[in-house]
Every structure is written in C-alpha cells, then in structure tokens.
Amino acid sequence: MHNKSVAELSRELESGKISSVELTQQFLDRLKQEDGKYNSFITVCEDQALADAKAADDMRAAGRATPWTGVPFAHKDIFCTNGTRTTCGSKMLENFVPPYDATVAEKFKAAGAVCLGKTNMDEFAMGSSNESSHFGAVTNPWGLSSGQKRVPGGSSGGSAAAVAARLVPAATGTDTGGSIRQPAALCGISGLKPTYGRVSRYGMIAFASSLDQGGTMARTAEDNALMLNVMAGFDPRDSTSIDREVPDYTATLDQSLKGMKIGLPREYFSDQLSPAMAEQVRNAISEYEKQGAIVQEVSLPNAKLAIAAYYVIAPAEASANLSRFDGVRYGYRCEDPKDLMDMYTRTRAEGFGNEVKRRILVGTYALSHGYYDAYYLQAQKVRRLIQQDFINAFKDVDVLMSPVTPSPAFAQGEKTTDPVAMYLEDVFTIAINLAGLPAMSVPAGFVDGLPVGLQIIGDHFSEARLLNAAHQFQQATDWHLREPK
Amino acid sequence: MQWDIVIGLEIHVQLATRTKIFSGSSTAYGAEPNTQANAVDLAMPGTLPVPNENAFRYAVMFGLATNAEIGRRSMFERKNYFYPDLPKGYQTTQLAQPIVGPGHMDIDLPSGDTKRVRIHHAHLEEDAGKSLHEDFHGMSGIDLNRAGTPLIEVVTEPDMNSAEEAVAFAKKLHSLVTSLGICDGDMSQGSMRFDVNISLKPKGSDELGTRTETKNLNSFRFMEQAIHHEVERQLDILEDGGRIVQETRLYNGDRDESRSMRTKEEANDYRYFPCPDLLPVEIDDSFIEEARNSLPELPDERKARLMEEYDLNSADASTISSDSNMANFFEEASRRCGEPKLVANWLNGEIASRMNQENIRNIALAFIGPDVIASLITRIKDSTISSAGAKKVFDALWTGENDSVDAIIEDKGLKQVSDTGALETMVDEVLASMPEQVEQYQNEDNPKKRKKMLGGFMGPLMKASKGQGNPKLFNEILVRKLGE
Numbered sequence: 001m002h003n004k005s006v007a008e009l010s011r012e013l014e015s016g017k018i019s020s021v022e023l024t025q026q027f028l029d030r031l032k033q034e035d036g037k038y039n040s041f042i043t044v045c046e047d048q049a050l051a052d053a054k055a056a057d058d059m060r061a062a063g064r065a066t067p068w069t070g071v072p073f074a075h076k077d078i079f080c081t082n083g084t085r086t087t088c089g090s091k092m093l094e095n096f097v098p099p100y101d102a103t104v105a106e107k108f109k110a111a112g113a114v115c116l117g118k119t120n121m122d123e124f125a126m127g128s129s130n131e132s133s134h135f136g137a138v139t140n141p142w143g144l145s146s147g148q149k150r151v152p153g154g155s156s157g158g159s160a161a162a163v164a165a166r167l168v169p170a171a172t173g174t175d176t177g178g179s180i181r182q183p184a185a186l187c188g189i190s191g192l193k194p195t196y197g198r199v200s201r202y203g204m205i206a207f208a209s210s211l212d213q214g215g216t217m218a219r220t221a222e223d224n225a226l227m228l229n230v231m232a233g234f235d236p237r238d239s240t241s242i243d244r245e246v247p248d249y250t251a252t253l254d255q256s257l258k259g260m261k262i263g264l265p266r267e268y269f270s271d272q273l274s275p276a277m278a279e280q281v282r283n284a285i286s287e288y289e290k291q292g293a294i295v296q297e298v299s300l301p302n303a304k305l306a307i308a309a310y311y312v313i314a315p316a317e318a319s320a321n322l323s324r325f326d327g328v329r330y331g332y333r334c335e336d337p338k339d340l341m342d343m344y345t346r347t348r349a350e351g352f353g354n355e356v357k358r359r360i361l362v363g364t365y366a367l368s369h370g371y372y373d374a375y376y377l378q379a380q381k382v383r384r385l386i387q388q389d390f391i392n393a394f395k396d397v398d399v400l401m402s403p404v405t406p407s408p409a410f411a412q413g414e415k416t417t418d419p420v421a422m423y424l425e426d427v428f429t430i431a432i433n434l435a436g437l438p439a440m441s442v443p444a445g446f447v448d449g450l451p452v453g454l455q456i457i458g459d460h461f462s463e464a465r466l467l468n469a470a471h472q473f474q475q476a477t478d479w480h481l482r483e484p485k
Numbered sequence: 486m487q488w489d490i491v492i493g494l495e496i497h498v499q500l501a502t503r504t505k506i507f508s509g510s511s512t513a514y515g516a517e518p519n520t521q522a523n524a525v526d527l528a529m530p531g532t533l534p535v536p537n538e539n540a541f542r543y544a545v546m547f548g549l550a551t552n553a554e555i556g557r558r559s560m561f562e563r564k565n566y567f568y569p570d571l572p573k574g575y576q577t578t579q580l581a582q583p584i585v586g587p588g589h590m591d592i593d594l595p596s597g598d599t600k601r602v603r604i605h606h607a608h609l610e611e612d613a614g615k616s617l618h619e620d621f622h623g624m625s626g627i628d629l630n631r632a633g634t635p636l637i638e639v640v641t642e643p644d645m646n647s648a649e650e651a652v653a654f655a656k657k658l659h660s661l662v663t664s665l666g667i668c669d670g671d672m673s674q675g676s677m678r679f680d681v682n683i684s685l686k687p688k689g690s691d692e693l694g695t696r697t698e699t700k701n702l703n704s705f706r707f708m709e710q711a712i713h714h715e716v717e718r719q720l721d722i723l724e725d726g727g728r729i730v731q732e733t734r735l736y737n738g739d740r741d742e743s744r745s746m747r748t749k750e751e752a753n754d755y756r757y758f759p760c761p762d763l764l765p766v767e768i769d770d771s772f773i774e775e776a777r778n779s780l781p782e783l784p785d786e787r788k789a790r791l792m793e794e795y796d797l798n799s800a801d802a803s804t805i806s807s808d809s810n811m812a813n814f815f816e817e818a819s820r821r822c823g824e825p826k827l828v829a830n831w832l833n834g835e836i837a838s839r840m841n842q843e844n845i846r847n848i849a850l851a852f853i854g855p856d857v858i859a860s861l862i863t864r865i866k867d868s869t870i871s872s873a874g875a876k877k878v879f880d881a882l883w884t885g886e887n888d889s890v891d892a893i894i895e896d897k898g899l900k901q902v903s904d905t906g907a908l909e910t911m912v913d914e915v916l917a918s919m920p921e922q923v924e925q926y927q928n929e930d931n932p933k934k935r936k937k938m939l940g941g942f943m944g945p946l947m948k949a950s951k952g953q954g955n956p957k958l959f960n961e962i963l964v965r966k967l968g969e
Contacts, residue, residue, distance in 0.1 A: 079531075080531045086530070088530065098529065100532075102531055203532070205530040206531065208761075209761035210761035238535075239535050239536065240763075316758060317758075319565075319756075322574075323565060323567065323573060323575055324572060324573050326567060328569050329528070329529075340625075364756065367565070367756035369754045376758060
C-alpha cells in the first residue's frame with residue numbers, strides 16, 4: 001500500500017478493500033519502523049490518527065466521503081494543529097500546543113483526511129537543508145545506499161523525505177523562497193507552491209508574511225491537484241487571501257499540451273548550473289516539445305537581483321514576526337530571569353538557533369533608522385522590477401521552465417558553515433516568491449543517482465495549467481515513480 | 486524676558502466598537518483579566534489580523550466632523566518595540582498614510598472669542614494591554630483585555646498658547662467624539678488619554694523652542710496641572726540661561742511632579758515598515774457618504790440651534806450642547822414644560838452640581854428624567870410649590886425615592902397655601918406679635934432697608950404656615966398691611 005498514490009488509496013478505500021483504520025495502522029507501523037533513518041517526523045500522532053481513521057470509516061459508511069476521507073498524510077510542523085504540539089522546528093515552541101487549527105489543517109480534517117503527524121523542518125522555515133531544525137537534521141532517502149547522508153533540502157525537508165520514503169503519500173509544505181520546490185526536487189517528488197493568497201496563511205506560523213505560501217507535496221501531479229482542491233480558497237481570517245473561485249484542479253489534468261508556449265529564462269540556464277543538471281532539464285523540455293509544446297527563450301533581466309532583495313525583505317518581516325516569541329505568554333522561557341530584560345535576552349538567545357538569530361539581526365538592521373531607504377525600500381523597488389519581468393514574460397508564453405536547484409542533494413554539513421552558499425540553493429526559486437507566482441517542481445531525471453527537478457512557473461492563479469503540464473509529463477515519464485533504495 | 490507658550494496635543498481616543506480592531510474579542514471594559522483576549526490578541530503563532538470595518542467608519546466620521554481630508558488609501562505599519570503588554574512585539578498603527586488627513590476644530594475662549602486649532606492628522610491603531618504591578622510579589626501581571634482595542638490618535642498642530650486653550654480643545658474634542666457616538670468618553674477608564682507637547686519661545690519669535698512631551702495624562706485637571714508644571718519648569722531653566730532637553734516626561738498628578746522618561750538620544754528606533762498581513766484599505770465615495778449621512782447634529786450646530794430655537798444665551802447653549810445626552814434631556818424637558826430657560830437653570834445648576842458631586846458622567850444614568858423635571862418646573866410655575874419646596878421635591882427625585890412630582894408634593898405636604906383669607910389671618914397674627922419690628926419698619930424711609938426688614942417677617946410667617954404659605958402672596962399682603 002505504501003507505494004500507492006493518494007488517488008489510488010482513495011479508490012482502495014472506496015472499493016472497501018481496506019478500511020482507513022487498517023490503512024492508517026499500516027502506515028503508522030511503517031513510519032515507526034523506517035523513520036529512524038530519516039528523522040522526517042517531529043511528532044507522530046498515533047492515537048489521534050487511529051481515532052481520525054475510525055471517524056473517516058464512519059464518514060464513508062454514512063455516504064459523506066470525499067476523495068480524502070481515510071487517506072493518511074502529514075502536516076509540516078509549521079501548521080498549527082489543535083491539541084497537537086506545533087514546534088516550527090524550534091526549541092522556542094518545543095512544548096507549544098495550539099488551542100486552534102490552521103485553516104489548512106481544518107480543511108483536511110473536514111475532508112476526512114488522517115494526519116499521521118508533524119514533519120521536521122528548518123527552524124521557523126529558515127534554511128535550505130533542514131539542518132537548522134532543533135529536532136535534528138533530516139536525511140534524504142536518496143543516496144543513503146551509497147553510505148552518504150545527504151540533505152533533503154529545506155525548509156519542508158521532513159515532508160519531502162517522508163513522501164519520498166513512502167512514509168506518507170502526501171504532506172503539506174510551505175514555500176517562502178523555495179521551501180517546497182527545492183526539497184521536492186532534491187527528494188524526487190512533486191511539489192507546488194501556489195499563487196500568493198491562494199491558500200490561507202491563518203495558523204501557519206509566519207516567517208516572511210508577504211512571501212509565505214502553503215502548498216502541496218506528493219509523488220504525482222494528480223495528488224498535488226487533490227491536495228490543492230482541499231487547501232485552496234478564500235479565508236476571512238487571512239486578509240491577504242484572495243476571494244476567487246477555486247476550480248477542480250483534477251478536471252484539467254488530461255488536457256493536451258499541444259501549442260502550449262514554454263519560455264526558458266536565459267538567466268536560469270547560466271553557468272551556476274552544472275552541465276549534467278542542465279542536460280536533465282533540457283531532456284525534460286524535449287519531452288514537452290514531443291507533446292506539441294513550443295519552446296522559446298525569454299529574459300528575466302532582474303532575476304540576478306532576487307537573492308539580494310529577498311535577503312532584505314524576508315529577514316525584515318521575520319524580525320518583526322518573531323518578536324512575539326518573548327517568553328511572556330507561551331513557548332520557551334529562560335530559567336529564573338532576574339528582570340524583564342534578562343528574560344527577553346536569555347529567552348531569545350537560548351530559544352532560537354543560529355540561523356534564526358542571524359536573520360533577525362539582518363532584518364532588524366535593514367529596518368533601522370537611516371538604513372530603511374537603502375535596504376528595505378530599495379529591496380521593495382527591486383521586487384517590483386522582478387514582478388514586472390515576469391509580467392512581460394507571460395505576455396509571450398504560457399509557462400516558464402527552468403531547473404529548481406543548481407545541483408542535486410548535497411552532503412549534510414557541506415554548506416552549514418557558509419550561509420551564502422546555502423542561500424544560493426534558492427537562486428532559481430526565490431524570484432517566484434517575490435512575484436507571488438505559482439510554481440511546481442517535478443521529478444525530471446537523475447544526476448549521479450540523485451533526483452533532479454524541473455521547475456514550471458505560471459502566471460498568477462494558473463495552478464491548473466501547471467498541474468496539467470506536470471501530469472502530462474508524468475504520463476510519459478516515470479521519474480516520479482522511482483523509489484530510493 | 487517675555488515668553489510665548491506653544492502647545493500641541495496628541496490624543497488617544499478609544500473607539501466604541503463592539504469588537505477589537507483586528508479580532509472578534511469584545512472591547513467591554515472591566516472584565517476579569519485576560520477573559521477578552523483570543524488567540525489573535527495573544528499573538529499566538531500563525532494568527533492574523535482582520536480589520537474591523539466599524540473602526541474605519543468611526544475614524545471617517547471623526548474626519549468629516551473635523552473638516553478633514555479622508556485618506557482614500559490608508560495603510561497599516563508595524564511599530565516595533567518589546568514590552569510585556571504588547572503581545573506581538575509591535576504595534577499595528579498608521580504612519581505614512583493615515584485614515585484622516587489635515588483638518589481643524591474651533592474652540593471657544595473665555596474671552597468669548599473662538600480660535601481655530603489645526604489637526605495635523607488622525608490615525609487608526611491598536612491599544613496595548615496593561616501591566617499590573619500590584620498584587621504580584623516580585624512579578625508583574627499582564628492583562629490583555631485592552632490589547633487590540635481600536636484607537637484613533639489625533640495629532641494637532643502646535644496651535645495652542647495656554648493651558649486653558651489646551652483644555653478647551655481637549656474638552657471640545659471630548660464633546661465631539663461622544664456626540665458622534667464613536668467614543669464613550671469615560672476618562673476614568675482610559676477612553677481618552679493626552680500627550681502634551683510644550684515649548685517656550687521668546688515673545689513674538691517665529692522660531693519654535695525645543696519641546697518636551699508629557700505623556701499619558703488621563704484627566705482634564707491633570708492635563709492642566711501638567712502644562713502649568715511643565716511651563717514653570719521650562720521657564721525656570723530658560724530664565725537661568727539653560728537649555729531645554731528634548732525628552733519625554735511623565736507627570737505624577739497626585740504629587741504635581743514630573744520626571745524624565747527618556748531623552749531623544751535614548752528614544753527607541755521603532756523600525757516602522759508596512760504591515761505585510763494587512764493590505765492597504767481603499768475608502769470609496771459611497772463609504773464616505775454613508776458615514777456622512779450617519780453623522781448626528783454636531784455640538785457647534787446644536788449650540789446655534791439651541792440659541793435660536795430656545796432663546797438660550799451662548800454660555801448656557803455651549804454647556805448644554807457639549808454633552809449630547811444633556812442636550813437631548815434639555816430639549817425633551819423644554820418641549821414638555823415650555824420653560825427652556827428654567828430647564829437650563831436646573832441643568833446647569835442643581836443637576837450639574839449633583840452630577841459633579843456624585844461623579845455621574847451621563848445624565849441618562851441619573852434617576853431623574855426629562856419628563857419629571859418638566860413636571861417639577863410646571864408645579865413651580867403654577868405656584869403649587871415654592872422654590873424651597875421644589876428643592877425638597879428635587880432631592881426626593883434625585884435619590885430615586887419617588888418619581889412622581891405630585892406624589893412627593895402630597896406625601897411631604899409641600900403644597901403652597903394660596904388662600905388669601907388664610908394667609909391674611911396669619912399675617913395679622915404675626916404682625917401683632919412683633920409690634921417693635923412693625924414700628925421700626927414704618928419709621929424707616931430707605932426703601933432698601935425696608936425691603937430687608939420685610940424678610941424678618943417672612944421667617945415667622947413660613948413657620949406659621951408650616952412652610953406652605955405662598956411667599957409671593959405673603960409678601961404682597963405684608964407690604965399692603967405694613968403700609969396701612
């Protein structure tokens with residue numbers, strides 16, 4: 001069962017061949033047995049999952065089943081879950097149990113999905129390797145057989161590793177600068193970052209509010225579509241969510257790609273990309289040409305400024321978003337504070353890890369009196385230029401395609417001492433967040449036995465188009481079905 | 486040297502919305518600590534703000550009532566600082582694009598002149614919670630019930646030149662926001678708080694002096710005292726050739742002392758930036774028109790109408806129109822008894838002094854209603870009771886002992902005797918018992934002294950009539966009989 005997709009498991013449950021309780025138990029057993037190798041989960045909710053599975057079976061018996069009823073999955077530990085601790089990968093929230101559900105969690109519950117637990121992640125979603133988690137690094141299931149522990153990417157590294165290792169068929173993720181797409185690429189699964197505002201951010205612990213977006217991670221494009229069907233939609237509790245009709249994302253998966261115009265951003269096929277990676281990506285694009293798509297080169301002249309702009313805007317927002325972790329109301333508080341200032345400084349010094357502290361410092365500096373115009377305001381201007389580049393590109397083409405990462409999964413520890421090298425992991429993904437666009441990562445080949453991702457970028461609210469393009473590719477290839485040994 | 490005093494005000498006005506500015510929690514005052522703070526107010530991880538439309542409506546009403554430009558596109562910013570009663574570690578406020586732009590308000594000066602005070606802008610923001618330092622041994626308590634209560638902060642230009650003008654502005658603003666119904670005006674509960682910016686400059690100079698800001702004054706009286714105190718302090722320094730340090734000061738009203746809270750150099754860097762959780766808010770014409778149509782009669786308009794319709798003088802009309810409940814009471818009572826001048830006298834006299842004594846801020850909360858005061862006035866006018874009797878009836882009405890004027894007159898036997906025959910008999914008897922005084926009176930030529938001597942007979946006459954003789958009739962009979 002563990003190799004089946006959400007769509008397949010849904011059909012198994014519908015046919016009555018297996019109950020959700022049985023299915024859930026099988027996945028829980030596998031999770032307990034296997035996850036020691038990956039550390040992809042922070043919290044496993046065995047009792048709750050079995051209770052939910054029972055409720056799902058009842059729901060199905062009562063004729064109220066949705067495609068998700070009884071299907072196991074997992075949440076990135078950034079989504080608040082009522083009664084289940086939500087850590088955001090931080091010591092700061094090690095014992096934090098929210099008394100509310102994130103809107104995304106609520107929606108999966110309403111659909112009858114069975115959450116097996118909370119997946120590991122970089123602390124407060126800050127990282128590209130899942131090494132900044134307070135709960136330990138996550139190991140990529142790929143490359144383990146060669147004896148080397150590689151990173152799964154980040155920050156949704158736990159979700160990506162768990163899906164790749166077949167511990168769950170699907171998991172939620174969030175993407176602020178590439179945190180769904182990069183780990184999806186490094187773990188050989190499919191991931192979608194929707195348009196900013198498509199999925200509610202309520203109850204999703206904020207890193208950089210104007211960039212954060214919840215999204216989907218599963219092996220197939222079809223499963224991503226099934227996930228987005230549940231997650232997307234306006235939420236009156238999130239003032240930045242957009243009130244716009246949600247299509248059935250599975251309905252258009254089978255459309256032909258004949259005549260689809262694909263743009264290849266010149267700047268994304270630069271010398272930062274190894275020849276072996278470039279070859280895999282170009283092979284994937286050839287497959288699209290075979291299916292009748294038309295390929296042309298386009299330019300995103302300001303793309304090279306994206307990392308610099310991002311590393312001003314995201315830390316600036318984070319510096320304010322993380323101020324609430326002060327030891328006053330919930331979360332970690334230092335031992336025996338001698339006064340208020342001592343409580344603040346030690347709570348935050350002890351509760352946050354180095355990468356989080358680094359970004360709070362950068363953000364605080366960027367917003368400081370006398371620096372605001374030079375950094376924050378300038379970065380916002382650059383952000384507008386980057387958005388304009390994409391708007392111009394989408395006048396000529398339907399989607400853009402590019403690599404997701406410059407190289408495949410790297411070894412644990414390889415980049416931990418060099419923050420800038422780590423930040424460059426997101427060189428192809430960050431601009432998309434700055435522009436608020438939807439983008440997918442789709443498995444597109446291997447380099448040295450490690451998965452390579454193809455990035456498909458669309459105009460605002462073109463998720464159905466991206467899923468269609470990914471699904472058609474997956475009908476002709478089997479990269480997404482390869483299982484790590 | 487002669488000095489000009491220059492004063493500008495920043496006034497925090499709590500808006501009387503039912504729920505908070507960014508969450509659905511109640512804003513009601515006085516609940517058990519932290520029972521009106523939900524996950525958003527507590528800044529729990531992942532929670533998000535959703536703006537309260539009514540807060541915008543109230544701010545727009547304020548803008549329209551102060552002749553201000555309305556910010557068609559306003560924006561929230563984050564003002565970052567750490568404080569235990571500030572749950573998010575930043576206050577959501579407006580800086581670059583406030584909801585209310587430049588406007589003005591005219592104040593009445595004691596001289597009878599009016600003065601225009603310009604308002605620089607007014608912006609929407611959230612209130613903080615409260616730190617409680619008592620009852621917690623070696624610790625502080627935090628109550629977040631107030632956190633997220635909507636405020637408008639009204640910032641004036643430095644257009645006031647004395648404590649009296651500043652207080653007149655503050656009172657006028659109080660009267661305006663309560664008349665608009667956008668603030669309950671209860672200063673004891675912090676519904677209005679004042680920060681006062683004060684500087685001195687050589688008389689007639691165009692250049693402003695260095696200013697200080699005295700923060701968080703929560704009554705008109707403290708504000709007035711604090712201004713006098715700060716003006717004196719600055720004057721002493723300047724007269725001694727010293728320099729004023731730009732700083733924020735705290736004033737202790739109970740001790741009439743102030744101390745420096747922080748200087749400009751120690752000021753926080755608030756690192757303002759646009760709040761990414763809230764989109765800019767566009768206000769369209771229909772929203773503004775709707776707000777305009779919901780404006781009640783404003784205090785200035787009402788004052789003019791009271792003078793016109795009820796023939797009140799400016800002072801009475803000012804006092805009554807400044808409090809919309811009072812003004813409603815006045816109009817209702819006047820309609821019922823047809824004696825607006827007497828109603829005004831009662832309102833500004835006995836009723837005002839009792840409200841003051843008993844700290845009642847809203848006349849609607851007194852036992853006495855406009856219908857009742859109208860019957861009382863009717864009974865005075867038709868001579869059923871004397872003015873002395875009316876005071877007794879009023880006491881009974883005020884304490885809630887009874888709410889029927891006629892029943893009180895009956896119960897307490899306050900009905901005046903106006904039967905001339907009976908009164909004449911009493912006068913005859915009293916005069917007969919006071920021959921010396923009668924003789925003195927008749928030998929006195931000075932009419933003023935004679936009038937005074939008449940009073941000497943009134944006491945015994947009222948005693949003889951058990952207080953129920955009509956004093957006017959007694960007087961007439963006395964003058965006639967003594968003249969015989």
